[in-house]
Amino acid sequence: METAVLSVHPAELRDIEAIADLLDELNRFYGATDTTPLAERTVQIAARLFGDMPAAHVLLARDGDAGSRPDALAVPQGVVRPPDPQT
Secondary structure (H helix, E strand, C coil): CCCCCEEEEECCHHHHHHHHHHHHHHHHHCCCCCCCCHHHHHHHHHHHHHCCCCCCCCEEEEECCCCCCCCEEECCCCCCCCCCCCC
């Protein structure tokens, strides 16, 4: 029997495109038919997750190699902050 290895780590700035892809998949799963262009989404995500006052902290899960594309993301409960209305 094979043992599965799952690595979970905090998201880093280099994970922005993977996070955007995972969020796009989630949106399509829930019925979204139009999406914001990737370049725009990555700018928005970078500002919200890695700006001066992060809106949330994200964990990424990868099946196997830590350098592979993340298979899942999680926002731990209690770490989400509403967006600043001035941004």
